[in-house]
Amino acid sequence: MPVTEVHKDADNLTMTVVADFAAPLQRVWDAYVDPRQLEKFWGPPGFPATFTRHDCFPGGLSHYTMTGQADPTSTDLEQEVLTHGGYWEWLDVKAPEGAEPTTASFEVRDGFSREDGTPNTDLPGMRMVFGFEATPEGTRMSTTTYFAAVEEMAQILEMGAEEGMREAMAQIDDVLTDLSSFAAGRGTTTTLLDDTRARISRVIRGSVDQVWRAHHDPELVRQWMLGPDGWRMVTCEVATEPGETYRYEWEPDGEGEGFGFTGTLTDSEPPYRSAHTEQMIGDPTMVAYETTFTPVTEGTLLSHVMSCPSQEVRDQILATGMTDGMETSYQRLERVIAA
Known part of the structure; x- marks a missing residue:
């Protein structure tokens, strides 16, 4: 013992x-x-x-x-x-x-x-x-x-x-x-916390300052926050102070409709924590996120706690393949930091 x-x-x-x-x-x-x-x-x-x-x-x-x-x-x-x-x-x-x-x-x-x-x-x-x-x-x-x-x-x-x-x-x-389970490269994981909340986590190879900057510098955001391959970011309006609104929009490289998200930055404690609301453009459903940036052995542990108005909304969001899309984006993020 x-x-x-x-x-x-x-x-x-x-x-x-x-x-x-x-x-x-x-x-x-x-x-x-x-x-x-x-x-x-x-x-x-x-x-x-x-x-x-x-x-x-x-x-x-x-x-x-x-x-x-x-x-x-x-x-x-x-x-x-x-x-x-x-x-x-x-x-x-x-x-x-x-x-x-x-x-x-x-x-x-x-x-x-x-x-x-x-x-x-x-x-x-x-x-x-x-x-x-x-x-x-x-x-x-x-x-x-x-x-x-x-x-x-x-x-x-x-x-x-x-x-x-x-x-x-x-x-x-x-x-x-269990040294390998939480090593960088394991990928983006989702943990259900209760009926309406989920935590999405990943270790990013990079310092807390680098990962924070990559989330708040529009030039860097455009390079990695793209989701699955075949999409481009056409609107990148970043919020940096509480009370400001942000707006992100994407379009496919070929034919098809685009989509986007908007919301308000509700809290910011650089470079360790931020909080914001989010809703898909054209959809009144509001979701809240709290994000922490924590230094660990392999880099920065990025954790998003997603709070939804109901279990149904939470499950619908997770069923869209959000986690896989975030993993693809985070792989790009590591390449951007390395460069």
């Missing part, structure tokens, strides 16, 4: 969990900043987490829910399904640097949330510092939780915080050994 030490200090209101992994520091770091991997271990067995937002930069936010049966060992399919929500407010990030980083850390304010995603102030919040240190055997990670009061510390420990941390750490090994 990865957990090697647990220190509970009632005088200083802290709990520190130390875990050792036979994997490079950067690999362990990636498991935390990539929501596709984090979902595989953040949460005890039987209660997997789903991250609907994961901003890995100071000032960012993460939202997640853990869902499972009241008794995971039971075969009763009609038993109650429980859902627990949580959030992180990202306070500080010291990402790994260099080809063989020796230290890294991030700090979050961790709290519980209600079904609508708002903070649940009836339960105590905590401050957590995740520290990563390279060792001869791999990586040592120290997770220190800071409590605001003795009563809050006792309440959280009584709720099973230590056991939950041990169980989560025990699941990381399986994620770390």
